[in-house]
Amino acid sequence: MAKKLISVKVNGRVQDKAVEPRTLLIHFLREELNLTGAHIGCETSHCGACTVDVDGHSVKACTHLAVQCDGSEVLTVEGLASLAKDGGVLHAVQEGFYKEHGLQCGFCTPGMLIRAYRFLQENPSPSETEIRAGMAGNLCRCTGYQNIVKAVQYAAAKLQQTEKVTA
Protein backbone atom coordinates (compact mmCIF):
# COMPACT_ATOMS: atom_id res chain seq x y z
CA MET A 1 0.00 0.00 0.00
CA ALA A 2 1.22 3.46 -0.83
CA LYS A 3 2.91 5.32 2.00
CA LYS A 4 1.43 8.60 3.16
CA LEU A 5 3.43 11.69 3.98
CA ILE A 6 2.71 13.04 7.42
CA SER A 7 3.96 16.05 9.30
CA VAL A 8 3.78 15.66 13.08
CA LYS A 9 5.21 17.85 15.79
CA VAL A 10 6.67 15.51 18.39
CA ASN A 11 8.01 17.01 21.62
CA GLY A 12 8.21 20.38 19.90
CA ARG A 13 10.05 19.19 16.81
CA VAL A 14 8.40 18.84 13.39
CA GLN A 15 8.85 15.40 11.87
CA ASP A 16 8.05 14.87 8.19
CA LYS A 17 7.86 11.18 7.43
CA ALA A 18 6.34 8.74 4.98
CA VAL A 19 4.36 6.05 6.80
CA GLU A 20 2.37 3.00 5.84
CA PRO A 21 -1.27 3.64 6.72
CA ARG A 22 -1.25 0.61 9.01
CA THR A 23 1.66 1.92 11.09
CA LEU A 24 0.46 2.42 14.65
CA LEU A 25 1.47 5.58 16.44
CA ILE A 26 3.41 3.56 19.03
CA HIS A 27 5.54 1.92 16.34
CA PHE A 28 6.05 5.25 14.58
CA LEU A 29 7.34 6.79 17.80
CA ARG A 30 9.51 3.88 18.84
CA GLU A 31 10.86 2.68 15.49
CA GLU A 32 10.85 5.74 13.21
CA LEU A 33 11.73 8.37 15.82
CA ASN A 34 13.60 6.15 18.29
CA LEU A 35 11.44 7.50 21.13
CA THR A 36 11.24 4.31 23.15
CA GLY A 37 9.81 5.88 26.30
CA ALA A 38 6.20 4.92 25.56
CA HIS A 39 6.00 1.16 25.94
CA ILE A 40 4.14 -1.57 24.11
CA GLY A 41 2.24 -3.47 26.78
CA CYS A 42 -1.05 -5.21 26.03
CA GLU A 43 -1.50 -3.87 22.48
CA THR A 44 -5.25 -3.93 23.05
CA SER A 45 -5.79 -0.47 24.60
CA HIS A 46 -6.23 -1.81 28.12
CA CYS A 47 -2.94 -1.28 29.96
CA GLY A 48 -2.01 2.32 29.10
CA ALA A 49 1.77 1.71 28.93
CA CYS A 50 1.71 3.32 25.46
CA THR A 51 -0.11 6.48 26.59
CA VAL A 52 0.99 9.67 24.88
CA ASP A 53 -0.55 13.10 24.50
CA VAL A 54 -2.03 14.02 21.11
CA ASP A 55 -3.30 17.58 20.68
CA GLY A 56 -3.83 17.96 24.41
CA HIS A 57 -5.61 14.63 24.95
CA SER A 58 -4.28 11.41 26.47
CA VAL A 59 -4.52 8.55 23.99
CA LYS A 60 -3.28 5.00 23.75
CA ALA A 61 -0.72 4.97 20.95
CA CYS A 62 -1.26 1.25 20.28
CA THR A 63 -4.77 1.98 19.03
CA HIS A 64 -4.10 5.09 16.98
CA LEU A 65 -2.69 5.22 13.46
CA ALA A 66 0.35 7.38 12.81
CA VAL A 67 -1.33 8.64 9.64
CA GLN A 68 -4.14 10.04 11.80
CA CYS A 69 -1.60 12.33 13.50
CA ASP A 70 -0.83 14.35 10.38
CA GLY A 71 -0.84 17.97 11.53
CA SER A 72 -1.00 17.00 15.22
CA GLU A 73 1.19 17.79 18.20
CA VAL A 74 2.39 14.76 20.14
CA LEU A 75 4.01 14.79 23.56
CA THR A 76 5.81 11.72 24.89
CA VAL A 77 7.57 11.14 28.19
CA GLU A 78 10.84 12.24 26.53
CA GLY A 79 9.40 15.75 26.16
CA LEU A 80 8.12 16.03 29.70
CA ALA A 81 11.19 17.36 31.57
CA SER A 82 11.51 20.30 29.17
CA LEU A 83 8.08 21.44 30.37
CA ALA A 84 9.21 21.78 34.00
CA LYS A 85 7.97 25.16 35.11
CA ASP A 86 10.69 25.76 37.67
CA GLY A 87 13.48 24.99 35.19
CA GLY A 88 14.35 21.81 37.10
CA VAL A 89 15.70 18.63 35.55
CA LEU A 90 12.48 16.76 36.20
CA HIS A 91 8.88 17.75 35.61
CA ALA A 92 6.79 17.84 38.81
CA VAL A 93 5.10 14.52 37.93
CA GLN A 94 8.48 12.87 37.38
CA GLU A 95 9.74 14.28 40.65
CA GLY A 96 6.57 13.03 42.37
CA PHE A 97 7.05 9.45 41.11
CA TYR A 98 10.70 9.61 42.21
CA LYS A 99 10.05 11.07 45.67
CA GLU A 100 7.00 8.97 46.48
CA HIS A 101 8.30 5.67 45.04
CA GLY A 102 5.54 5.61 42.42
CA LEU A 103 7.28 2.88 40.47
CA GLN A 104 8.92 -0.47 40.96
CA CYS A 105 9.78 -2.19 37.67
CA GLY A 106 9.07 1.01 35.75
CA PHE A 107 7.36 -0.56 32.74
CA CYS A 108 4.11 1.35 33.20
CA THR A 109 5.83 4.57 34.31
CA PRO A 110 6.16 6.46 31.00
CA GLY A 111 2.42 6.03 30.41
CA MET A 112 1.66 6.90 34.03
CA LEU A 113 3.74 10.08 33.82
CA ILE A 114 2.28 11.38 30.59
CA ARG A 115 -1.25 10.58 31.74
CA ALA A 116 -0.62 12.22 35.13
CA TYR A 117 0.71 15.30 33.32
CA ARG A 118 -2.47 15.64 31.26
CA PHE A 119 -4.77 14.69 34.14
CA LEU A 120 -3.35 17.51 36.28
CA GLN A 121 -3.99 19.95 33.43
CA GLU A 122 -7.59 18.76 33.37
CA ASN A 123 -7.94 18.79 37.15
CA PRO A 124 -5.18 20.74 38.96
CA SER A 125 -6.31 19.94 42.52
CA PRO A 126 -7.92 16.50 42.44
CA SER A 127 -9.21 14.41 45.33
CA GLU A 128 -7.82 10.92 45.82
CA THR A 129 -10.96 9.45 44.25
CA GLU A 130 -10.59 11.72 41.24
CA ILE A 131 -6.93 10.70 40.87
CA ARG A 132 -7.90 7.02 40.90
CA ALA A 133 -10.60 7.65 38.28
CA GLY A 134 -8.36 9.87 36.18
CA MET A 135 -5.54 7.32 36.17
CA ALA A 136 -7.85 4.32 35.67
CA GLY A 137 -6.64 3.74 32.12
CA ASN A 138 -3.12 2.90 33.29
CA LEU A 139 -2.35 -0.46 34.86
CA CYS A 140 0.55 -1.12 37.22
CA ARG A 141 1.28 -4.71 38.26
CA CYS A 142 3.84 -3.85 40.98
CA THR A 143 2.92 -0.95 43.20
CA GLY A 144 -0.67 -1.48 44.26
CA TYR A 145 -1.28 2.12 43.12
CA GLN A 146 -1.01 3.72 46.56
CA ASN A 147 2.34 5.37 45.82
CA ILE A 148 1.19 6.34 42.35
CA VAL A 149 -1.69 8.25 43.93
CA LYS A 150 0.78 9.87 46.34
CA ALA A 151 3.05 10.77 43.44
CA VAL A 152 0.22 12.50 41.61
CA GLN A 153 -0.74 14.31 44.83
CA TYR A 154 2.89 15.42 45.23
CA ALA A 155 2.94 16.70 41.65
CA ALA A 156 -0.38 18.52 42.05
CA ALA A 157 0.92 20.31 45.16
CA LYS A 158 4.23 21.18 43.54
CA LEU A 159 2.58 22.45 40.34
CA GLN A 160 0.25 24.69 42.34
CA GLN A 161 3.18 26.01 44.34
CA THR A 162 5.24 26.71 41.21
CA GLU A 163 2.30 28.50 39.60
CA LYS A 164 2.01 30.71 42.68
CA VAL A 165 5.73 31.52 42.58
CA THR A 166 5.56 32.23 38.84
CA ALA A 167 2.41 34.32 39.10
Add this chain to the structure above:
Amino acid sequence: MIPPAFDYHAPRSVGEALSLLGTLGSDAKLLAGGHSLLPMMKLRFAQPAHLIDLNRIPALRGIRDDGGDVVIGAMTVENELIASPLLRAKLPLLAEAAKLIADPQVRNRGTIGGDLAHGDPANDHPALAIALDATLVLEGPRGRRGVKADGFFVGPYATALADDEILVEIRVPALPNGTGWAYEKLKRKTGDWATAAAAVVLRQAGGKVTHARIALTNVGPTALRATDAEKALLGQPLSDASIAAAATAARAVTDPAADLRGDVAYKTAMAGQMVQRAIRAAAARCA
Protein backbone atom coordinates in the same frame (compact mmCIF):
# COMPACT_ATOMS: atom_id res chain seq x y z
CA MET B 1 0.33 -6.69 16.62
CA ILE B 2 0.09 -4.70 13.43
CA PRO B 3 -3.08 -4.50 11.34
CA PRO B 4 -3.02 -5.92 7.80
CA ALA B 5 -2.21 -3.42 5.05
CA PHE B 6 -4.95 -1.11 3.82
CA ASP B 7 -5.36 2.15 1.95
CA TYR B 8 -6.29 5.14 4.07
CA HIS B 9 -8.76 7.85 3.16
CA ALA B 10 -9.55 10.94 5.21
CA PRO B 11 -12.56 12.71 3.70
CA ARG B 12 -13.42 16.22 4.91
CA SER B 13 -17.19 16.01 4.42
CA VAL B 14 -19.99 13.47 4.71
CA GLY B 15 -20.57 13.81 0.96
CA GLU B 16 -16.97 12.92 0.24
CA ALA B 17 -17.13 9.99 2.67
CA LEU B 18 -20.32 8.68 1.05
CA SER B 19 -18.82 8.94 -2.40
CA LEU B 20 -15.74 6.98 -1.26
CA LEU B 21 -18.00 4.39 0.36
CA GLY B 22 -20.00 4.13 -2.88
CA THR B 23 -16.85 3.60 -4.95
CA LEU B 24 -14.99 1.25 -2.63
CA GLY B 25 -18.05 -0.74 -1.53
CA SER B 26 -17.63 -3.66 0.79
CA ASP B 27 -13.81 -3.45 0.58
CA ALA B 28 -14.02 -0.40 2.83
CA LYS B 29 -14.71 0.06 6.53
CA LEU B 30 -15.54 3.31 8.26
CA LEU B 31 -13.08 4.27 10.99
CA ALA B 32 -14.52 6.15 13.97
CA GLY B 33 -12.62 5.98 17.30
CA GLY B 34 -10.98 2.76 16.20
CA HIS B 35 -11.08 1.07 19.60
CA SER B 36 -13.11 -1.85 18.28
CA LEU B 37 -12.03 -1.90 14.63
CA LEU B 38 -8.26 -1.60 15.07
CA PRO B 39 -8.08 -4.42 17.65
CA MET B 40 -10.22 -6.57 15.32
CA MET B 41 -7.86 -5.80 12.45
CA LYS B 42 -4.83 -6.71 14.55
CA LEU B 43 -6.43 -10.11 15.18
CA ARG B 44 -7.41 -10.42 11.47
CA PHE B 45 -11.09 -10.63 12.42
CA ALA B 46 -11.45 -7.72 10.01
CA GLN B 47 -9.25 -7.15 6.97
CA PRO B 48 -10.66 -4.19 5.04
CA ALA B 49 -8.69 -3.10 1.97
CA HIS B 50 -9.64 0.50 2.69
CA LEU B 51 -10.28 2.56 5.79
CA ILE B 52 -12.39 5.69 5.49
CA ASP B 53 -11.48 7.79 8.53
CA LEU B 54 -14.38 9.96 9.71
CA ASN B 55 -12.24 11.89 12.22
CA ARG B 56 -11.61 14.83 9.92
CA ILE B 57 -15.25 15.66 9.28
CA PRO B 58 -16.12 18.50 11.69
CA ALA B 59 -19.82 18.30 10.81
CA LEU B 60 -20.02 14.89 12.50
CA ARG B 61 -18.93 16.22 15.89
CA GLY B 62 -20.71 18.23 18.52
CA ILE B 63 -23.91 18.37 20.54
CA ARG B 64 -26.70 20.80 19.80
CA ASP B 65 -30.14 21.72 21.07
CA ASP B 66 -32.86 21.37 18.44
CA GLY B 67 -36.23 22.21 19.90
CA GLY B 68 -37.24 19.35 22.16
CA ASP B 69 -34.41 17.16 20.90
CA VAL B 70 -30.72 17.00 21.59
CA VAL B 71 -28.75 16.16 18.46
CA ILE B 72 -25.39 14.45 18.93
CA GLY B 73 -22.93 14.15 16.06
CA ALA B 74 -21.95 10.53 15.53
CA MET B 75 -18.23 11.29 15.92
CA THR B 76 -18.68 12.97 19.30
CA VAL B 77 -16.36 11.20 21.75
CA GLU B 78 -17.37 9.85 25.15
CA ASN B 79 -15.43 12.50 27.08
CA GLU B 80 -17.35 15.19 25.18
CA LEU B 81 -20.61 13.58 26.31
CA ILE B 82 -19.39 13.64 29.91
CA ALA B 83 -18.32 17.29 29.71
CA SER B 84 -21.36 18.64 27.84
CA PRO B 85 -23.44 21.15 29.87
CA LEU B 86 -26.31 20.57 27.43
CA LEU B 87 -26.34 16.82 28.09
CA ARG B 88 -26.02 17.37 31.84
CA ALA B 89 -29.11 19.54 31.69
CA LYS B 90 -31.26 17.64 29.19
CA LEU B 91 -29.94 14.06 29.05
CA PRO B 92 -27.97 13.47 32.24
CA LEU B 93 -28.31 9.70 31.73
CA LEU B 94 -25.97 9.87 28.72
CA ALA B 95 -23.40 12.09 30.44
CA GLU B 96 -23.32 9.87 33.55
CA ALA B 97 -23.38 6.54 31.72
CA ALA B 98 -20.47 7.57 29.48
CA LYS B 99 -18.30 7.66 32.62
CA LEU B 100 -18.81 3.89 32.92
CA ILE B 101 -17.47 3.24 29.42
CA ALA B 102 -13.82 2.19 29.03
CA ASP B 103 -11.23 4.53 30.61
CA PRO B 104 -10.14 8.18 30.26
CA GLN B 105 -7.81 7.63 27.30
CA VAL B 106 -10.24 5.44 25.39
CA ARG B 107 -13.04 7.95 26.02
CA ASN B 108 -10.95 10.55 24.16
CA ARG B 109 -11.21 8.41 21.03
CA GLY B 110 -14.32 6.23 21.34
CA THR B 111 -17.40 7.80 19.75
CA ILE B 112 -21.11 7.42 20.40
CA GLY B 113 -21.70 6.67 16.72
CA GLY B 114 -19.00 4.03 16.54
CA ASP B 115 -20.34 2.40 19.69
CA LEU B 116 -23.83 2.20 18.15
CA ALA B 117 -22.95 1.32 14.56
CA HIS B 118 -20.56 -1.47 15.53
CA GLY B 119 -23.56 -3.46 16.74
CA ASP B 120 -21.65 -5.13 19.55
CA PRO B 121 -24.20 -6.33 22.15
CA ALA B 122 -21.58 -5.58 24.84
CA ASN B 123 -21.45 -1.88 23.96
CA ASP B 124 -23.31 0.46 26.29
CA HIS B 125 -24.85 3.02 23.94
CA PRO B 126 -27.36 0.67 22.29
CA ALA B 127 -29.31 0.08 25.53
CA LEU B 128 -29.01 3.74 26.47
CA ALA B 129 -30.33 4.79 23.06
CA ILE B 130 -33.25 2.36 23.36
CA ALA B 131 -34.11 3.58 26.86
CA LEU B 132 -33.98 7.20 25.68
CA ASP B 133 -36.04 6.45 22.53
CA ALA B 134 -33.26 7.85 20.33
CA THR B 135 -33.46 8.05 16.57
CA LEU B 136 -30.36 7.18 14.58
CA VAL B 137 -29.99 9.37 11.51
CA LEU B 138 -28.43 7.49 8.59
CA GLU B 139 -27.20 9.22 5.46
CA GLY B 140 -26.73 7.44 2.16
CA PRO B 141 -26.77 8.14 -1.56
CA ARG B 142 -30.56 8.52 -1.43
CA GLY B 143 -30.47 11.04 1.39
CA ARG B 144 -31.18 10.77 5.08
CA ARG B 145 -33.47 8.46 7.02
CA GLY B 146 -34.17 8.05 10.69
CA VAL B 147 -34.30 4.65 12.39
CA LYS B 148 -35.44 4.22 15.99
CA ALA B 149 -32.80 2.69 18.25
CA ASP B 150 -35.46 0.16 19.26
CA GLY B 151 -35.27 -1.82 16.01
CA PHE B 152 -31.84 -0.69 14.76
CA PHE B 153 -29.97 -3.63 16.29
CA VAL B 154 -30.56 -6.79 14.28
CA GLY B 155 -28.04 -9.28 15.69
CA PRO B 156 -24.45 -9.46 16.89
CA TYR B 157 -22.55 -6.87 14.81
CA ALA B 158 -25.58 -6.48 12.54
CA THR B 159 -27.65 -3.32 12.37
CA ALA B 160 -30.11 -1.58 10.07
CA LEU B 161 -27.25 0.52 8.67
CA ALA B 162 -26.87 -0.29 4.95
CA ASP B 163 -23.45 -0.83 3.36
CA ASP B 164 -23.62 2.51 1.57
CA GLU B 165 -24.83 4.52 4.58
CA ILE B 166 -23.11 6.42 7.38
CA LEU B 167 -24.58 7.03 10.84
CA VAL B 168 -24.34 10.83 11.00
CA GLU B 169 -26.19 11.83 14.14
CA ILE B 170 -28.22 10.62 17.07
CA ARG B 171 -31.38 12.53 17.83
CA VAL B 172 -32.61 12.12 21.41
CA PRO B 173 -35.73 13.66 22.94
CA ALA B 174 -34.74 15.77 25.95
CA LEU B 175 -35.96 14.23 29.21
CA PRO B 176 -38.93 16.19 30.58
CA ASN B 177 -38.40 17.76 34.01
CA GLY B 178 -38.95 15.26 36.79
CA THR B 179 -37.86 12.25 34.75
CA GLY B 180 -35.85 9.66 36.66
CA TRP B 181 -33.01 7.80 34.98
CA ALA B 182 -30.26 5.34 35.75
CA TYR B 183 -27.70 3.07 34.14
CA GLU B 184 -26.53 0.29 36.41
CA LYS B 185 -23.55 -1.60 35.03
CA LEU B 186 -21.90 -4.58 36.67
CA LYS B 187 -18.31 -4.93 35.47
CA ARG B 188 -15.26 -6.70 36.77
CA LYS B 189 -12.85 -3.80 36.36
CA THR B 190 -12.30 -0.44 34.67
CA GLY B 191 -12.54 -0.78 30.92
CA ASP B 192 -14.42 -4.06 30.98
CA TRP B 193 -17.67 -4.63 29.18
CA ALA B 194 -20.73 -5.22 31.29
CA THR B 195 -21.38 -8.60 32.84
CA ALA B 196 -24.91 -7.21 32.73
CA ALA B 197 -26.27 -3.68 32.68
CA ALA B 198 -29.67 -2.01 32.68
CA ALA B 199 -30.79 1.43 31.52
CA VAL B 200 -34.03 2.78 32.97
CA VAL B 201 -36.02 5.94 32.23
CA LEU B 202 -38.96 6.51 34.54
CA ARG B 203 -41.68 9.08 35.16
CA GLN B 204 -44.31 9.13 37.89
CA ALA B 205 -47.42 11.20 38.44
CA GLY B 206 -50.00 10.99 41.22
CA GLY B 207 -47.97 8.23 42.88
CA LYS B 208 -48.10 6.00 39.81
CA VAL B 209 -45.60 5.14 37.10
CA THR B 210 -46.63 6.90 33.90
CA HIS B 211 -43.61 6.14 31.75
CA ALA B 212 -41.03 3.35 31.87
CA ARG B 213 -38.37 2.35 29.36
CA ILE B 214 -35.99 -0.46 30.27
CA ALA B 215 -33.15 -1.77 28.13
CA LEU B 216 -30.38 -4.28 28.80
CA THR B 217 -26.71 -4.51 27.80
CA ASN B 218 -24.72 -7.67 27.02
CA VAL B 219 -27.26 -10.29 27.99
CA GLY B 220 -28.40 -11.25 24.49
CA PRO B 221 -27.41 -11.14 20.82
CA THR B 222 -28.26 -7.42 20.80
CA ALA B 223 -29.14 -4.82 23.37
CA LEU B 224 -32.64 -5.77 24.52
CA ARG B 225 -35.71 -3.75 25.31
CA ALA B 226 -37.55 -5.31 28.23
CA THR B 227 -41.11 -4.38 27.26
CA ASP B 228 -42.78 -6.74 29.73
CA ALA B 229 -40.65 -5.32 32.52
CA GLU B 230 -41.92 -1.85 31.58
CA LYS B 231 -45.50 -3.15 31.65
CA ALA B 232 -44.93 -4.57 35.12
CA LEU B 233 -44.35 -1.03 36.37
CA LEU B 234 -46.78 1.06 34.33
CA GLY B 235 -50.01 2.44 35.80
CA GLN B 236 -49.32 1.51 39.41
CA PRO B 237 -47.34 2.76 42.36
CA LEU B 238 -43.76 1.58 42.50
CA SER B 239 -43.40 -1.16 45.12
CA ASP B 240 -41.04 -3.97 46.04
CA ALA B 241 -43.49 -6.33 44.37
CA SER B 242 -43.70 -4.39 41.09
CA ILE B 243 -39.92 -3.95 40.97
CA ALA B 244 -39.45 -7.69 41.54
CA ALA B 245 -42.00 -8.41 38.82
CA ALA B 246 -40.14 -6.12 36.43
CA ALA B 247 -36.86 -7.90 37.19
CA THR B 248 -38.49 -11.28 36.57
CA ALA B 249 -39.88 -10.05 33.25
CA ALA B 250 -36.47 -8.64 32.29
CA ARG B 251 -34.71 -11.90 33.11
CA ALA B 252 -37.16 -13.69 30.83
CA VAL B 253 -36.01 -11.80 27.71
CA THR B 254 -32.29 -12.35 28.30
CA ASP B 255 -30.27 -14.87 26.34
CA PRO B 256 -26.71 -14.35 27.55
CA ALA B 257 -23.66 -16.21 26.31
CA ALA B 258 -21.45 -17.83 28.94
CA ASP B 259 -17.92 -16.45 29.03
CA LEU B 260 -15.25 -15.47 31.57
CA ARG B 261 -17.69 -12.93 33.03
CA GLY B 262 -20.02 -15.70 34.14
CA ASP B 263 -22.29 -18.53 33.14
CA VAL B 264 -25.82 -18.15 31.81
CA ALA B 265 -27.54 -18.44 35.20
CA TYR B 266 -25.26 -15.85 36.80
CA LYS B 267 -25.64 -13.34 33.99
CA THR B 268 -29.40 -13.80 33.95
CA ALA B 269 -29.56 -13.21 37.68
CA MET B 270 -27.31 -10.16 37.41
CA ALA B 271 -29.48 -8.71 34.63
CA GLY B 272 -32.40 -8.89 37.07
CA GLN B 273 -30.32 -7.27 39.80
CA MET B 274 -29.21 -4.44 37.54
CA VAL B 275 -32.84 -3.83 36.54
CA GLN B 276 -33.91 -3.63 40.19
CA ARG B 277 -31.07 -1.28 41.10
CA ALA B 278 -31.66 0.92 38.07
CA ILE B 279 -35.40 1.19 38.77
CA ARG B 280 -34.72 2.20 42.38
CA ALA B 281 -32.03 4.70 41.35
CA ALA B 282 -34.28 6.17 38.66
CA ALA B 283 -37.21 6.40 41.09
CA ALA B 284 -35.02 8.29 43.55
CA ARG B 285 -34.36 10.88 40.83
CA CYS B 286 -38.04 11.26 39.84
CA ALA B 287 -39.54 14.58 40.87
